[in-house]
Amino acid sequence: MAENPLFVSLYLDEDVSGQLASLIRQRGFQVVSAIELGRIEIPDEDHLAFAASHQLTLFTYNEADYIKLARKWAKEGYTHAGILISDQFSLRQIGELLRRMLNFLDQVSAEEMINAFRYLVDFK
Numbered sequence: 712m713a714e715n716p717l718f719v720s721l722y723l724d725e726d727v728s729g730q731l732a733s734l735i736r737q738r739g740f741q742v743v744s745a746i747e748l749g750r751i752e753i754p755d756e757d758h759l760a761f762a763a764s765h766q767l768t769l770f771t772y773n774e775a776d777y778i779k780l781a782r783k784w785a786k787e788g789y790t791h792a793g794i795l796i797s798d799q800f801s802l803r804q805i806g807e808l809l810r811r812m813l814n815f816l817d818q819v820s821a822e823e824m825i826n827a828f829r830y831l832v833d834f835k
Contacts, residue, residue: 717820717821717822718740718741718816718820718821719740719768719792719793719815719816719819719820719821719824720740720741720742720765720766720767720768720792720821721735721740721741721742721743721767721768721769721770721795721812721816722742722743722744722745722758722761722762722765722767722768722769722770723742723743723744723745723746723770723771724745724755724758724769724770724771724772724773725744725745725746725750725751725752725753725758726771726772726773726799727744727745727746727770727771727772728744728746728802728805729744729746729747730802730805731744731805731808731809731812732744732747734805734809735809735812735813735816738813740816743767745758755773755776755777755780756780758771759777759780759784759791759794762791762792763789763790763791763792766792766821767792768792768793768794768795768821768824769791769792769793769794769795770795770796770797770812770831771794771795771796771797772796772797772798772799773796774796777794777796777828778828780794781794781826781828784826785826790825790826791825791826792821792824792825793824793825793826793827793828793829794827794828794829795815795824795829795830795831796828796829796830796831797811797830797831797832798831798832808831811831811832811834811835812831812834814834814835815829815831815834818834
């Protein structure tokens with residue numbers, strides 16, 4: 712990954728379909744999924760630490776746990792590449808999820824996501 716990337720690179724946590732990663736990659740963006748990497752059934756903080764160490768914005772449906780983690784990390788002085796939260800989408804809704812993700816990726820820079828907490832609903 713570049714030292715100061717312009718575009719957000721994503722890490723999809725294990726609750727998000729790996730199919731979404733493939734669809735985003737086809738459009739030229741960098742994305743990896745926990746499922747693709749075999750990073751399943753691990754603590755949320757491990758997902759965030761992995762994403763942070765690779766300058767990846769974490770995408771999840773798990774708002775409650777990641778809000779707590781973001782607050783904990785801020786209090787302890789840790790930096791992350793951002794957390795993007797969404798309501799859960801079914802596989803039948805993957806087109807709408809992809810559309811919103813592409814809107815997000817087109818509108819928000821990697822720098823803007825540093826230590827940020829954003830909601831995908833804002834990118835309808």
